[in-house]
Amino acid sequence: MTKSPYQDDRGNKDRSITNTGGGTLTAAKNAARDSVAQTGEPFLIGDAMTGGYGKGPDILHACTIAAEKGEIAVIVGPNGAGKSTAMKAVFGMLNVNEGAVRLDGEDITHLSPQQRVVKGMGFVPQTSNIFTSMTVEENLEMGAFIRRDDFKDTMTQVYDLFPILKDKRNQPAGELSGGQRQQVAVGRALMTQPKVLMLDEPTAGVSPIVMDELFDRIIEVARTGIPILMVEQNARQALEIADKAYVLVQGRNAHTGTGKELLADEQVRRSFLGG
Ligand SMILES: Nc1ncnc2c1ncn2[C@@H]1O[C@H](COP(=O)(O)OP(=O)(O)O)[C@@H](O)[C@H]1O
Numbered sequence: 001m002t003k004s005p006y007q008d009d010r011g012n013k014d015r016s017i018t019n020t021g022g023g024t025l026t027a028a029k030n031a032a033r034d035s036v037a038q039t040g041e042p043f044l045i046g047d048a049m050t051g052g053y054g055k056g057p058d059i060l061h062a063c064t065i066a067a068e069k070g071e072i073a074v075i076v077g078p079n080g081a082g083k084s085t086a087m088k089a090v091f092g093m094l095n096v097n098e099g100a101v102r103l104d105g106e107d108i109t110h111l112s113p114q115q116r117v118v119k120g121m122g123f124v125p126q127t128s129n130i131f132t133s134m135t136v137e138e139n140l141e142m143g144a145f146i147r148r149d150d151f152k153d154t155m156t157q158v159y160d161l162f163p164i165l166k167d168k169r170n171q172p173a174g175e176l177s178g179g180q181r182q183q184v185a186v187g188r189a190l191m192t193q194p195k196v197l198m199l200d201e202p203t204a205g206v207s208p209i210v211m212d213e214l215f216d217r218i219i220e221v222a223r224t225g226i227p228i229l230m231v232e233q234n235a236r237q238a239l240e241i242a243d244k245a246y247v248l249v250q251g252r253n254a255h256t257g258t259g260k261e262l263l264a265d266e267q268v269r270r271s272f273l274g275g
């Protein structure tokens with residue numbers, strides 16, 4: 001068996017999902033592997049972002065979140081800490097008064113969300129992330145909206161990653177279970193062949209078993225070379241699979257480290273992990 005550069009000491013030890021042989025999501029893999037190397041900074045970074053909604057007060061205060069190639073970065077923190085706001089800032093959905101967003105070394109702070117998608121950002125927002133009245137397959141087709149080329153192969157790859165979606169491809173997405181809907185949302189984002197994937201609470205409202213399955217699939221995507229920036233409310237489980245982790249409190253970086261470091265940190269344990 002070939003050794004994957006992404007087979008590392010991540011908390012999830014289920015090697016059976018490590019399918020490194022296939023050409024899964026290969027275009028994104030190659031794209032994500034090339035440049036940034038020169039700059040030495042993360043592939044995607046929201047750097048010292050300060051800003052809020054419209055003319056309202058600042059929600060983020062010099063907040064930094066980032067994702068490296070081949071890695072999973074996780075953002076945790078209490079409700080209302082600004083996790084979703086930070087994700088929206090990185091995606092260009094709110095004004096960043098200070099700080100910058102860079103993708104693969106390029107300053108994209110002033111690009112629209114649409115332009116960021118074209119640059120290679122895939123974003124799955126926390127709410128309203130699928131079209132419930134459309135079929136599963138139509139949702140995936142909508143995901144490919146920016147593409148002019150043939151996206152059939154990518155759809156096959158998404159169906160390989162989430163086989164249940166193939167079975168249900170002609171059903172309205174609104175009829176699916178919570179976990180299956182999240183698969184549709186992630187699959188839709190993958191249809192653009194993103195260079196980086198941003199997920200806001202992909203396991204919200206699903207059972208622990210379904211959560212584990214979703215995490216396994218997310219690890220699988222990361223191992224194809226697509227960096228993942230993910231907000232999670234299941235802090236302990238998320239830190240277990242995180243290469244890099246950020247705890248946000250009141251719009252500020254409170255703790256940053258590897259998932260392991262934060263799991264071992266006395267203060268993080270007491271404040272955010274229930275001891
Ligand atoms: N669309 C919005 N307009 C104005 N304020 C908002 C909006 N969305 C969130 N907020 C405020 O921003 C703060 C952070 O919210 P949010 O980023 O959703 O937190 P989290 O995702 O960490 O739970 C909260 O005080 C919330 O009320």
Ligand SMILES: [Mg+2]
Binds near residue numbers: 083084085126
């Ligand atoms: Mg949120």
